[in-house]
Amino acid sequence: MILEFLSQGPALLVKGKKRVLVVADLHLGIESDLDRHGIHFRSRTKERCERLETCIRETMPDLLLLLGDLKHGIPFPSRQEHREIPDFVEQLRSLVPLGIVPGNHDVAVEQYFELGELLPKEGVIIDGTAYVHGHMYPALSLAGMLIIAGHHHPMVCLRDEVGCSLRSPAYLFSPLNDACLGFPTREGEKGRSRVLLMPSFNELTGYDIMRTVKEPFSPISRCLSREEAEVLLSDGTFLGPIQALEGYEPDQQP
């Protein structure tokens, strides 16, 4: 199985027997929420659609998997979402088969999808890889696998001696503590479960990866291995173990 990292997504192409293009956390309709909080931007749903279409055209996948939080408004879809999401989904559907694993913001998202497209929110296995949004305990059947998840909007901030030089969407890869997740113990070559946290497709959201690791807020983030977790940039560049990024003190001698 090969992973292609598309930085202009960010998106992940999982190439096994099938080609699965994965994107997470589009949070369409976020502008309405920002509006309520005093920030007034125009809707960028169209731009996100175009960006996603470019990814599709570049990768020619067999399936586009929306890994949750397609929409943003809770507890119910906003007027903006009602206006924009149907066309958005229809446009994608015309290019490639769709699948959606609903996330915590996906209240009433079912109305925009067809029966075969809706996948279980506890997680689904496609072609030997597990997918889940990331806000819940993953289904037990996902044990021992590579679990690709969203929800955490990982963003890394690189600092040098004088401050933040780079803020970028990032991936967090970590082995998981099976017992912590309530997974049954297994023997055999399956090995430990691993998680690959994907960055958000939405360009306005982002949450410091260090905070996720130090102050976990979800079952998956609580069961990460701090010692072994690794960070990659959205283009697949390997940055290093999380410990290398953590607590870099500019005033310490290297």
Place this chain on the structure above:
Amino acid sequence: MSPISNLDPRIQACIRTRGFEELSEIQNRAIPLVASGRNLILIAPTGTGKTESAMIPVFDRMLKERTGGFTTLYITPLRSLNRDMLQRLSWWCSELGISVGVRHGDTKAAERRKQALSPPDLLITTPETLQALFMGKVLRKHLKNVRYVVIDEIHELAGSKRGSQLSIALERLISYTGEFQRIGLSATVGNPDEMGRFLCGKRDFSVVAVPVIKRLHITVEFAGDSFERQAKWVSDTIDRFGSTLIFVNTRVTAEALGHQLFYRGDVEVHHGSLSRDVRIDAEERFKSGAIKALICTSSMELGIDIGHIEHVIQFGSPREVSRLVQRIGRAGHQLHAISRGTILALGFDDLLESLVIARRAKAGEVEDVIPPRNPADVLANQVAGLAVEYGRISKAAIMAILDRTYTFSGCGALLDDVCTQIAEHRLIRLEGDIVCTTLRARRYLAGNLSMIHDEKKVHVFDMVSRRTVGTLDESFVVGSIYTGAVFITKGQLWRVLDIDEGRITVEPARRVKGELPSWEGEQIPVPYGIAREVGALRRNRRFSAYHTDLEACGFASGFLAEMDKNRSRIATDRMIVIEDSEEAVICNICAGHKANEALGRVISILLSARFGTTVGIEIDAYRVLLSLPPAIRASDVRDILVGLDPEHIGGILQLAMKRTTLFKWKLVQIAKKFGAIDPDADYERLSTYKLTEVFENTVVQKEAYRELFSVYMDVNTAAHLMALVKQGDCAIERSRLSILGAQGLFSSRDQIAPPTPDQAVISTLRRRIDQQEIVLACMNCRKWKSHTVAGRVQDQPSCPKCGARLIAVLKPYEEPLFALASKKEKNSEEKAVEARLMRNANIVLSGGKKAVLALAAKGIGPENASRVLSTLTEGDAFYKEILKAERNYIRTRKFW
């Protein structure tokens, strides 16, 4: 025939009551002009009866023709709405039976209601409150009676966005009342005609200026560079004269000097941070003679006519000619008397600067006030204001208003861009060419009447000592503070532990290069012309031509002689000197703050791009200090300067500024004026980093650049200077650190990060590889292995046991492979392992340290390491190759 005799008898009576036997010169010239209905600019220093010069003839016309309230608007910035002026005007009004009211942000509701119901003939108000008048349905009606508008301190308004906003407001007024008479009161400026055009657009106007310059008597003295000696000089000088005003440039200095002179008992401190009662008390006591001297930071804050001032001391260079003229102009009683003032220079730079400023003051060479050019955020604010005022208004109608102003005439394309942008933020709605108001617009105006940006203060709480140690400007916190950041305040280093509502929690940090908080806006930039003349003076050393005493001359010549003795080159108006010091390279350039700021940033971004390092810069009027690693020397900086094409400076700066704190902060401020962000918005939700992206290529971003490049740095002058270098009119020399270079106060600090995010990634990679644990194993004798980190390995690792250089580099988890490969009896698998280790060691043998680094990277075995090494790249390029190889490994690695 005196102009008095044409005035209404009641006014003549008042004049006699006030004790004026005759009018002042400015009053004599102004009154007939105002009486004839001319638009007028009146130029005179404070305390010369400027207000009366304008108001007496206005009162006269008001008496002759009563129209009902508001007949006259007297507009003044709130700061100068002083008690004395109010008292005087109120007195006149009550004597003449003219009703008067004051209206500004702090006016009580009851008073405002009264004014709406029964509008006073004379309304004293601020530019911001004028904006509010357009919004009130009842108040608007009263505007139709306006016949006279007097604008006080117009020189200050004209140079700022507040003035741009006011100029549109004046044209909006026309819609209610038709043309009215305009009178502007100004301090001495270099370009009075432009002030008139700013006030009147294309209309006619006259200028009446009082030549007060001739009456200035200015000397420059020097008392050494120790504060104690300087304070002693001040004390002695107070004794020499009578009542003295001492002007200093910062509040901190005012407090320090006040403290030093406290023992005298007749000196008080007066500045804006003190409470009103304290200030009034000081003013009264000065006027009564109870105290002899007042230490102040700005003449604006002095509330009343404080009586006779014998002498003015300017402590330290005043930086600008207009500032000096204004301050010394306060001395002297009547207009015929001489205004006496002395500048006490505090150091070498200060001395030369003071000499130059004193000469210019006496020659009348005062700085020009430059009104902003088409500021887009003011336009946004006013379009929103017009939308609320009219509900619906066509772009053509808006353009008609704008065309009558000086600042905005002909800006049709900008208007289109601005309307599109604010429509995007739902501040207005566009129906074709009609601008329509929205629900939010009124609320937006209520919070954005003013173009002044509210700077919130954020408290800094020290966890260790458990107390608040100071405050930071909101702009700085927004731009640069994050958990883990290190900064300096009150001379100490702090690390941020937490950020919360209006407060950051910190702990003391150790020595580091950190971002510094911005100064509290008290640094005045030295203009280019003055810095150039200082440079010329350094070159020709003709100090005696500059009206100063022997001691000062002696000091200046002596300093330069010392430079000569040390064989140090002296930077002048025809020479730039670049000096090496341990931690920094200092470029001595006599060009003033704004040009140096532009040059400094260009040099740093170019250095950064060439050498891949972050560069810290500090600027003053005569130096640019670059914090650089020791490998980068003055010669490198010189190469950059010599190779710099003046035409590229603007473009380079645009790129460079994008990632700075200052730019992001400005962007946020301007975005607020465009209605994108509410004043109380929780924009922590959106990092400023994202905001920069959202506004890419919009009119918001363009305005941020425009403001930065005109207010904070001077791109054109920097380009001009570089052109001089190219033509050979200005030389560049290198030198060791000199006493001149080592001087200097640093007024602004910022850090320039390398231009590409790549740098940050590469630094991270370098660090990671340096710290990567590895095992070195000798493939020759097979008897030696050692645990170490890649960074510590020598250029050509060798085995201490047998001396061979055939060393394999293993990751810690690969260590067992070494034992396997060294077994006496090996199966085929183990032989393959041995072969791989041999390949590994061979690469180390031929590639040395570079091979070690490559092999320490993630997932790179001998084949990939070999490929990386064969690219024959060095430095950052080498690390980029390693990144590429790692990326490839990540894609394909099996144990996903």
